[in-house]
Amino acid sequence: MVRLISYLVGLAFVGVLAIALFGTVSSAISNPAAETAEEEFHLHPHDIGLSSNGFFGRFDNRQVQRGFQVYKEVCAACHSLKYVAFRDLAEIGYSEAEVKAIANQWVIEQPTINPETGEAATRKNVPSDRFPSPFPNEIAARAANNNALPPDLSLMTKARHDGVNYVHALLTGYRPQPAALVREFPGAKTPAGLHYNPYFANLNIAMPPPLTSNGQVAYADGTNATIDQMARDVSAFLTWTAEPKLGARHAAGIATLVFLLIFTFLCWGAYQNVWRDVKH
Amino acid sequence: MSFPWAKQYEPKQPLMRWLDEKLPLPRLVYNAVGAGYPVPRNLNYFWNFGVLAGLALTLQIVTGIVLAMHYAANAGVAFESVEQIMRDVNAGWFLRYAHANGASMFLLVVYIHIARGLYYGSYKAPREMVWLLGVVIFLLMMATAFMGYVLPWGQMSFWGAQVITGFFSAIPLVGESIRIWLLGGYAPDNAALNRFFSLHYLLPFVTAGVIILHIWALHIPGSNNPTGVDVKGEQDTVPFHPYYTAKDGFGVGVFMLVFAALIFFSPNLLGHPDNYIEANPLSTPAHIVPEWYFLPFYAILKSFTADFIIPAKLWGVLAMFGSILLLFFLPWLDSSPVRSANYRPKYRAFLIVLLFDVLLLGYVGGAEANARNVILGQIASAYYFAHFLIILPMVARSERPRPLPNSITEAVLEKHGGTSPAKTALA
Numbered sequence: 001m002v003r004l005i006s007y008l009v010g011l012a013f014v015g016v017l018a019i020a021l022f023g024t025v026s027s028a029i030s031n032p033a034a035e036t037a038e039e040e041f042h043l044h045p046h047d048i049g050l051s052s053n054g055f056f057g058r059f060d061n062r063q064v065q066r067g068f069q070v071y072k073e074v075c076a077a078c079h080s081l082k083y084v085a086f087r088d089l090a091e092i093g094y095s096e097a098e099v100k101a102i103a104n105q106w107v108i109e110q111p112t113i114n115p116e117t118g119e120a121a122t123r124k125n126v127p128s129d130r131f132p133s134p135f136p137n138e139i140a141a142r143a144a145n146n147n148a149l150p151p152d153l154s155l156m157t158k159a160r161h162d163g164v165n166y167v168h169a170l171l172t173g174y175r176p177q178p179a180a181l182v183r184e185f186p187g188a189k190t191p192a193g194l195h196y197n198p199y200f201a202n203l204n205i206a207m208p209p210p211l212t213s214n215g216q217v218a219y220a221d222g223t224n225a226t227i228d229q230m231a232r233d234v235s236a237f238l239t240w241t242a243e244p245k246l247g248a249r250h251a252a253g254i255a256t257l258v259f260l261l262i263f264t265f266l267c268w269g270a271y272q273n274v275w276r277d278v279k280h
Numbered sequence: 281m282s283f284p285w286a287k288q289y290e291p292k293q294p295l296m297r298w299l300d301e302k303l304p305l306p307r308l309v310y311n312a313v314g315a316g317y318p319v320p321r322n323l324n325y326f327w328n329f330g331v332l333a334g335l336a337l338t339l340q341i342v343t344g345i346v347l348a349m350h351y352a353a354n355a356g357v358a359f360e361s362v363e364q365i366m367r368d369v370n371a372g373w374f375l376r377y378a379h380a381n382g383a384s385m386f387l388l389v390v391y392i393h394i395a396r397g398l399y400y401g402s403y404k405a406p407r408e409m410v411w412l413l414g415v416v417i418f419l420l421m422m423a424t425a426f427m428g429y430v431l432p433w434g435q436m437s438f439w440g441a442q443v444i445t446g447f448f449s450a451i452p453l454v455g456e457s458i459r460i461w462l463l464g465g466y467a468p469d470n471a472a473l474n475r476f477f478s479l480h481y482l483l484p485f486v487t488a489g490v491i492i493l494h495i496w497a498l499h500i501p502g503s504n505n506p507t508g509v510d511v512k513g514e515q516d517t518v519p520f521h522p523y524y525t526a527k528d529g530f531g532v533g534v535f536m537l538v539f540a541a542l543i544f545f546s547p548n549l550l551g552h553p554d555n556y557i558e559a560n561p562l563s564t565p566a567h568i569v570p571e572w573y574f575l576p577f578y579a580i581l582k583s584f585t586a587d588f589i590i591p592a593k594l595w596g597v598l599a600m601f602g603s604i605l606l607l608f609f610l611p612w613l614d615s616s617p618v619r620s621a622n623y624r625p626k627y628r629a630f631l632i633v634l635l636f637d638v639l640l641l642g643y644v645g646g647a648e649a650n651a652r653n654v655i656l657g658q659i660a661s662a663y664y665f666a667h668f669l670i671i672l673p674m675v676a677r678s679e680r681p682r683p684l685p686n687s688i689t690e691a692v693l694e695k696h697g698g699t700s701p702a703k704t705a706l707a
Contacts, residue, residue, distance in 0.1 A: 002612045003673045010669025013602070016595055017662040020586035024658060028651035055545060083363045151557075154363075158548060159556035201566065242556075245366070245373045252374070253544025260540055264533025267526070274526040278518060279696050280321045 037188035041181050043198040045162055045169030050236050055254065058247045059240055061093035066219055067237025068092065070230050073217050074210050075153060076108075078145065080133035083154035084241050087127040091244060099127045108132045146193050148206030157235070157242040164239050166199065171231035173199040174209040282499065285514040287315045312499065318517035319524055320505035322692050326400075327503070327524075328531030329393040334491065335532060336386035341484050343379040351431065353477035355470040358433035359558040377547040378539075383425050384550045385539050387573035390418065399631060401508050401619030406501040408611040413494040415607045417487055422574070422604075424483040427476040429571055430468070434555030439568045441468040441476070447581075450594040467561060507691045508619025509684055516688040567648070575645030576638050577603060582649060583661040599661070606668050613668065616676040623682045626675050630667060637663045 051060040068089070071081070086103040090096065109122035110129050125132065135141035141149050157163035177196040182189050190196045194204040211227045219225050239246070289310040291297045300307055310316045350369050352361040365372035394414070397403055403411035426444060430437045445463050449455040464471030502511060511517055518524075542549065550572055554565045570578050577600050584596035606613075614627075621628040637660050644657035685691035 002609065003615075006609070006613055006669045006673055009602075009606075010665050013599055013665040013669070014662045016586065016588050017583060017658050017665075019588055020584055020592070021655060021658040021662075023586050024651060024654050028655070033650060083360070083367065088367070155556040159553050161553055163553065249373060249377075249544055249547075253540065256540045256544060257537065260533060260537050264530065264537060267529040267533045271526040271530045274522050278321060278523070279692050280323075280518075 037181055037185040038202055040184070041178065041198055041203055042201070043169070043173070045165035045199055048165055048168045048232055048235060050164060050232075050239060052236070052239055052246055055250065057250055059092065060236065062221060063233050063236045064092045064240050065094070066221065066223060066230075067233035067235070067240075069219065070211075070217050070234040071153070071237055074230075075234065076131075076134060078134055078141075078150040078207075079153045080135075080150075081131040081154050081241060082133060082152050083130065084244075085128060085130045086125060088244060092240060096127075103127050103129060106132070108134055111136070146206060150207070153238055153241065155242045157238045159242075163242070164235050167238055168231045168235040169199040170197060170205075171211055171234065172228055173197045282311065282316070282502065283318050283511065283514075283517065285517075286311070286318050287519060289314075289316055312495065313525070314521045315519040317499065317502075317520040318511075318514075319503050319520050320511060320516060320688050321518045321523075322505050322507065322688050323503065323524070323527075324506050325531065326392065326396040326506075328528055329389045329396060331528045332389040332531060332535050333386065333393055335535065336382060336389055337484065337487060337491070340379065340382045340386060341488070343375050343382060344481075344484065347375050347379055348481060351477075353431065353474050355433060355473050355559070358431065358473060362432045374543070377543045379428075380551065381539065381542045381547060383428060384571070384573065385535070385542070387421065387425065389535070390421065391573070394418070395635065398634075399621045399628075400504055400506060401614075401616075401621070402504040403611050404614065404619050405611065407498070407504060409497040410494060410501075411611060412608060413490055413497055415604070417490050417494060418607075419604065420483055420487045420490065424480060424487065425571065425573065427480040427483075429555075430473065430476045431480060432555060433473060433559045435557045435559055435563075435565050436552045436555040436568070438468055438559035438561065439565055440570055441472060443568055444570075445472075447597045447600075450591070450597045452590075452594070504619060505688055506620060506622065507685055507688055508623070509686075509688055509691070512687045512689075569646050572642070572646070575643075576641035577645070579641040579645035579657045580661045580664065582645070583654070583657040585654065585658075599665070603664060606665075610668070610672075613673050614676050615673070616679065616681070618681040618684065623684055624675075624679055625682065626679045627672075630671055630675060633663065634667045637667070 051058060051063070071079075086099055086106075089099050089102060094102065103125040106125045110125050110132050112121055112123045113119065114121040135144065138149060157167060160166045174195060174197050177190050188203070190204045194206055195208055196203060197205045211230050214224075214226045216227075217225050217230055223229060243249075289300070289304075289307040291300050291306070296306060299305070307316075347365065350361065350365045350372065352358060362376065365376050367373075369375070397411065397414070426440070430441045441463075445459050445468065448462060449459045451458060460466060462472075463469075464475060502517075505511075552569065552571075569575070580603050581596040581600040584592050584599055586592055586595075588595070616624065616627070618624055621631055640656060640660045641664065644653050644660060647653045685694065
C-alpha cells in the first residue's frame with residue numbers, strides 16, 4: 001500500500017515536471033533568449049591587491065588616510081558615512097588632537113536643537129559624533145541629484161560583489177559608450193543625465209565621474225595623486241569603513257589557527273594511542 | 281537498553297555514591313556518552329558528524345544568547361544594531377561572524393550526517409524512530425535558520441521573508457489570509473521581525489529537546505555501523521569512552537579548524553552582499569536567493585513552471601515541502617533488509633547519482649533562471665522525486681545484495697588481511 005501511494009505521488013511530481021520541461025524546451029526553441037546589452041558589455045573588476053588582503057593582511061594606514069582625504073574632499077559632498085564616527089579615525093593612525101580637529105573643522109555640522117528655543121540648529125562635530133549626512137533627508141538628496149539617491153558608503157565594499165575591486169573599477173571605469181553597443185542595441189543608448197560605466201550593473205550610472213583629473217586631491221604625504229591612485233586609496237579607506245576590525249580579526253585568526261593545529265595534533269595522538277590495540 | 285556486557289557505573293567516592301542515590305545524573309552521562317555505552321568498533325569518520333552537530337548547536341546557542349543581549353528586534357533600528365555589534369561591542373564582530381558562519385557549519389555537518397544515514401541505511405529498523413526524530417530536527421533547523429537570516433534586516437532578509445511567507449499564499453482560498461496572519465501585516469515589517477526573533481530564540485531549545493529524544497531513541501538499538509550488520513557479541517563493540525571520545529576529539533579539532541578559517545579569514549564568503557544593504561520595501565534586489573543550504577529546495581520550487589490542474593506555484597510549494605516530508609516515509613519506502621549501501625550495488629549507484637543530483641539542484645537554485653538552468657533544474661528535480669518514490673522501492677525488491685559478513689569483527693579482521701569463514705568457504 002505504501003509502495004503504491006509512493007509510486008503514484010512520485011509519478012505525479014515527475015509527470016508535472018515533464019510537462020513543465022516540455023514547456024521550457026519548446027519556448028526556448030521557439031523564442032530563444034536574445035543577449036542583452038548588460039550581458040555583452042558588463043565588465044568584472046580586476047584585483048587591485050590591497051595590503052589588507054590575505055591571511056596576514058593589515059591596513060596600510062598611510063593609504064587609508066589618503067583614502068580618507070579623497071572621501072573628505074570628493075565623495076563627502078554627496079555620500080554619507082553614517083555608521084562611522086570621527087573617533088574611529090584613531091584606528092587608522094590619527095592622534096586624539098587630529099581627530100578633534102578633523103571633527104571640529106568638518107564642513108557639515110551635526111544637527112541638534114537650540115537649547116534656549118528648542119528650534120532646529122546645528123553645532124560643530126565632536127569625536128563621538130558619527131559623520132553627518134550631507135543631506136538632511138532622502139528627498140533633499142534626490143532633489144539635489146537628478147532624483148538619484150547617493151548611497152551611504154559605510155558598508156559599500158561589503159554590499160557589492162567583489163566590493164573592494166568594484167569601487168576602484170567603477171571610479172576608473174567611466175568612458176564614452178562604445179559605438180558597437182549603440183549599433184547593436186539602439187534602445188540601450190545611455191539616457192541624458194546618466195553616465196556610461198561598464199562596471200555598473202546596468203551600464204548607466206547616475207553618478208557623474210567623481211575623479212576627473214590627476215592632482216584633484218593634494219595629498220598631504222606628497223603621493224602623486226593620479227586618478228588610479230585616488231581610486232585605490234578610497235577603495236582602501238572604504239574597506240576599512242566596512243570592516244574596521246579586519247586587522248584584529250586576521251591577527252586573532254592566526255593565533256587561533258596555530259592553537260587549533262596544536263590541539264588537533266594532540267587529539268590525533270590521543271586517538272591513535274587509545275586505539276593502538278584495537279583493530280577497526 | 282544497551283547490551284548485557286555494557287559496563288555498569290560504580291561510584292567509588294562516598295560523595296558520588298551519595299549523589300547516585302539522590303540524583304543519578306553521573307550514571308546517565310556514563311551510560312549515554314561514557315564507558316557504559318558499547319559502540320561498534322568499526323565506525324568510520326562519518327560517525328563523527330552527530331557529535332559535531334551537537335557541538336555546532338551548542339556554539340550557536342552560546343553566541344546567539346550573547347548576540348541577543350546587543351541586538352534590537354525593531355525594524356527601525358535592527359540593521360543599525362547589527363552594525364553596532366560589529367563596530368562597538370567588544371569582540372562583537374567575532375560573535376556575529378561565529379553565529380552567521382556557525383549556522384552554515386551546523387547545516388553542513390547535518391547534511392553529511394543525513395547522507396551518512398542514507399548510505400549506511402541508518403533509517404531502517406530498528407532505528408526508524410531515530411530517523412523520524414532526525415527529520416523533525418532538520419525541519420526545526422530550517423525554520424530557525426530562515427528566521428535568523430531575517431533578523432539583520434538587510435535586503436535579502438526582507439525579500440527572503442517576503443518570498444518564503446509568500447509560499448503560504450499558494451494555498452487555495454485561505455492562503456492570503458494565512459500569510460497576513462503569519463506576518464502580522466501585509467508585508468514583512470516590525471510585527472514579523474519581532475515574532476521571528478521570539479521564535480528564533482525559542483526553536484533552538486526545542487531542537488535541543490528533540491536531540492535528547494534522538495539520542496535516547498538511538499541508545500535503545502545502539503549505533504549502526506558501516507557494515508550495517510547487527511552487533512553479535514562483546515568483541516564487536518568498544519566502550520564509547522575512551523574510544524569514541526578520543527576519536528571525536530580529533531573530529532572536533534578538524535571541525536574547529538574549518539570553522540575558524542571561515543570566521544577569521546572569509547567571514548562573508550557564504551553570505552550575500554545585498555544583506556549589507558538595509559531592508560528597503562521599495563527596491564527589489566535583482567536576484568533574490570536564499571542561503572546556500574536552502575538552494576536545492578529553492579531549485580525544486582522554481583522548477584514547477586507549468587499549471588496542471590492546480591497552479592504552478594502551488595505545485596512548487598507542495599513539491600518543496602514534499603521533498604523534505606517524504607523523508608519521513610523513507611524507512612517504509614525502502615524494504616530491503618540490508619542496511620549498508622556497501623552491500624547493495626544498485627542502491628549505491630542510484631544514491632551516488634542522488635548526491636550529484638542534489639549538488640546540481642544547489643547550483644541551479646543559486647544560478648540565474650535562464651533556459652539552460654531551468655531545464656537542468658527540472659530534470660534534477662524529477663530525479664530527486666523519482667529516486668525516493670519510485671526507484672528506491674523498486675530497487676529494494678529487485679536487487680541482489682552482496683554477501684554480508686557474519687559479524688562486525690569478521691569484517692574488521694578481513695579488512696586487516698586475516699582469513700574469514702566467508703573467504704574460506706569461497707575458496
